Amino acid sequence: MDPILFNADSGGKNDGSLGGGIAQKLMAANFNVGALRPVFDAERNKSYITVNGKNYDTPTVNNTTLLYDEWKAFDGAIIKAFQEDLSFVPDIMSRGLTYDLTNPLGTTMLIHQNMSGAGEAQMAMDANVQNHGDTPEFGEGGVPIPIISSGFNIDIRYLNNARTSQVPLDVTNSENAARANAVWLENLTLFGKGDITDLEKVTLDFEDTGVTAGLRYKYGQYIIDGVFSKDAAVHYDLGADWLATATTGQMMVKDVINMKQELTEQGYGGDAVLSLPGYLQARLSEDYKAAEASTTMTIMQRLEQIRGVSYKFVDSIGRKIPSSGQYVNMVMIAMRSDVIRMINGFESMLVQWDTQGGMNTNYRIMTIMVPELRTRQAGDCGIVKASIARA
Numbered sequence: 603m604d605p606i607l608f609n610a611d612s613g614g615k616n617d618g619s620l621g622g623g624i625a626q627k628l629m630a631a632n633f634n635v636g637a638l639r640p641v642f643d644a645e646r647n648k649s650y651i652t653v654n655g656k657n658y659d660t661p662t663v664n665n666t667t668l669l670y671d672e673w674k675a676f677d678g679a680i681i682k683a684f685q686e687d688l689s690f691v692p693d694i695m696s697r698g699l700t701y702d703l704t705n706p707l708g709t710t711m712l713i714h715q716n717m718s719g720a721g722e723a724q725m726a727m728d729a730n731v732q733n734h735g736d737t738p739e740f741g742e743g744g745v746p747i748p749i750i751s752s753g754f755n756i757d758i759r760y761l762n763n764a765r766t767s768q769v770p771l772d773v774t775n776s777e778n779a780a781r782a783n784a785v786w787l788e789n790l791t792l793f794g795k796g797d798i799t800d801l802e803k804v805t806l807d808f809e810d811t812g813v814t815a816g817l818r819y820k821y822g823q824y825i826i827d828g829v830f831s832k833d834a835a836v837h838y839d840l841g842a843d844w845l846a847t848a849t850t851g852q853m854m855v856k857d858v859i860n861m862k863q864e865l866t867e868q869g870y871g872g873d874a875v876l877s878l879p880g881y882l883q884a885r886l887s888e889d890y891k892a893a894e895a896s897t898t899m900t901i902m903q904r905l906e907q908i909r910g911v912s913y914k915f916v917d918s919i920g921r922k923i924p925s926s927g928q929y930v931n932m933v934m935i936a937m938r939s940d941v942i943r944m945i946n947g948f949e950s951m952l953v954q955w956d957t958q959g960g961m962n963t964n965y966r967i968m969t970i971m972v973p974e975l976r977t978r979q980a981g982d983c984g985i986v987k988a989s990i991a992r993a
Contacts (some may be wrong), residue, residue: 633705633706633707633708634653634654634707635706635707635948635951635953635968636651636652636653636654637651637653638953638954639651639673639951639952639953640668640954641668641669641670641673642667642668642669643669644669648660667756667761667954667963668761668954669765672771673952675770675771675773676771676773676776677952679773679776679777679780680773680776680777680779680780680950680952680967681780681949681950682777683776683777683778683780683781683784684780684781684783684784684949684950684967685784685949686781686784687781687784687785687788688784688787688788689788689914689915689916689917689918690788690791690792690877690914690918690919691787691788691791691944691971691973693875693877693914694791694937694942694943694944694973695944695946697937699937699938699939699942699943699944700943700944700945700946701943701944701945701946701974702946702947703747703945703946703947703970706747706947706948706970707749707947707970709947710746710747710821711744711745711746711747711821711824712744712745712945712972712974713743713744714743714744714745714974714976743824743976743977744823744824745824745826745945745972745974746819746821746822746824746825746826746972747945747947747970747972748821748826748972749968749969749970750783750786750787750790750796750968750969750970750971751783751966751967751968751969752779752782752783752966752967753779753966753967754776754778754779754964754965754967755775755963755964755965756775756963756965758963761963776952776965776967779966779967780950780967783950783967783969784950784969785918786969787971788918789828789918790819790826790828790972791828791829791944792828792829792830792916792918792919792933793817793828793829793830793831794814794817794819794825794826794827794828794830794831794832795817795818795828795831796819800920800921800922801922803919803920803922803931804920804922804924804925804928804929804931805928805929806929807929807989808830808831808837808929808931808987808989809837809987809989811833814830814831814832814833815831815833817830817831818831826972826973827973827975828973828975829933829935829942829973829975829985829987830931830933830987832975832983832985832987834977834981834982834983834985835933835983835985835986835987836864836865836868836982836985836986836987837986837987837988837989838857838860838861838864838986838987838988839988839989839990840857840930840932840988840989840990841853841856841857841860842854842857842990843930843990843992843993844857844882844885844886844930844990845881845882845885845923845924845930845992846992846993850892851888851889851890851891851892851901851904852890852891854886854901854905855901855904855905855908857988858876858905858908858911858913858934861874861934861986861988862874862908862910862911862934864934864986865934865936865984865986868982868984869982870936870938870941870982870984871910871936872936872937872938873910873911873912873936873937874910874911874912874934874935874936874937875911875912875913875914875935875937876905876911876912876913876914876932876933876934877913877914877916877919877932877933877934877935878913878914878915878916878919878932879916879917879919879920879921879930879932880915880916880917880920880921881920881922881923882915882930883915885901886900886901886902886905887900887901887902888900888901889901890903890904911934919931919932919933924992925992926993927991927992928991928992929989929990929991929992930989930990930992931987931988931989932988932989933986933987933988934985934986934988935984935985935986936984936985940978940984941975941976941983941984941985942973942974942976942984942985943973943974943976944971944972944973944974945971945972945973945974946970946971947969947970947971948968948969948970948971949969949971950967950968950969951967951968951969952965952966952967953965953966953967953968
């Protein structure tokens with residue numbers, strides 16, 4: 603293994619000094635998060651880190667607590683727990699709607715351009731056709747790249763007991779921290795606010811621009827929008843309360859067709875995904891035509907027959923069934939790269955963050971993932987958010 607110098611104050615001398623705080627360690631490793639994941643090699647009585655796929659010895663072992671297999675156990679549990687509490691975000695990523703950051707920790711802002719239309723296409727037999735279209739106009743936007751994190755600690759006595767007694771490490775704390783990150787990311791992507799409560803999801807009016815302005819994460823002049831806090835989204839008033847017993851399957855299907863038509867009129871063709879609150883699953887499992895004893899089709903099965911639309915139940919939109927005066931919310935999105943994508947640094951990464959006298963080691967799980975909702979210069983964005991206040 604090659605030595606790596608972390609001490610920014612060593613004057614360029616490779617004296618084997620770890621030195622410096624977390625910021626200095628990251629800067630010395632070009633902000634590679636591996637610098638905060640020291641592994642203790644018991645056989646060699648040395649610690650090392652892995653940066654860009656290569657192992658480097660670190661000069662001291664004082665602040666190194668976890669063995670390779672222990673890091674592996676935590677990482678496996680963290681990734682599994684993080685993914686279990688995601689529903690909306692994976693649907694975006696599974697469609698390839700991502701932008702991968704090459705240096706997540708070192709990137710605080712992603713700047714992008716939008717443009718106006720460049721004119722209409724032409725057809726001719728002559729290859730030398732002059733372009734009569736207008737010159738496209740470009741605008742600039744940006745998305746801040748914050749870090750979502752949550753922490754836990756490991757007592758050194760517990761860690762030693764797990765090693766000497768051959769009892770597997772209890773990874774419950776790390777799993778809970780990973781789930782906290784996942785819940786925050788889901789809420790950020792949907793509502794622009796990571797700590798939005800279940801009550802707020804059914805009581806806030808997402809058509810009110812004052813409400814949506816208060817939800818967004820702001821950094822300087824740039825913001826992170828969620829799909830329900832996106833003011834450029836079309837708002838559609840549902841024709842009926844989907845939870846009401848008097849609302850028929852035909853009424854629900856009509857709402858979905860109307861929402862798809864809104865996207866079509868904006869020029870967003872292709873597939874659209876209707877994301878529904880989880881509490882609607884029981885309602886949509888009922889017969890499409892309840893008055894006809896011969897029917898075997900549920901409302902869900904009828905929705906599946908609408909061309910160009912698929913649906914998904916997303917618990918993060920709503921777990922709590924809204925009461926009178928509260929809102930039923932849903933959203934339809936044209937799943938295209940010019941509408942939505944996830945800026946992806948890394949899903950969940952465990953790092954050793956701090957120590958307190960060496961007896962109690964603190965760890966943090968960091969997530970760098972941000973939704974990017976894009977808007978054309980004309981002002982449309984390929985999102986239809988629908989709601990109705992319950993009677």
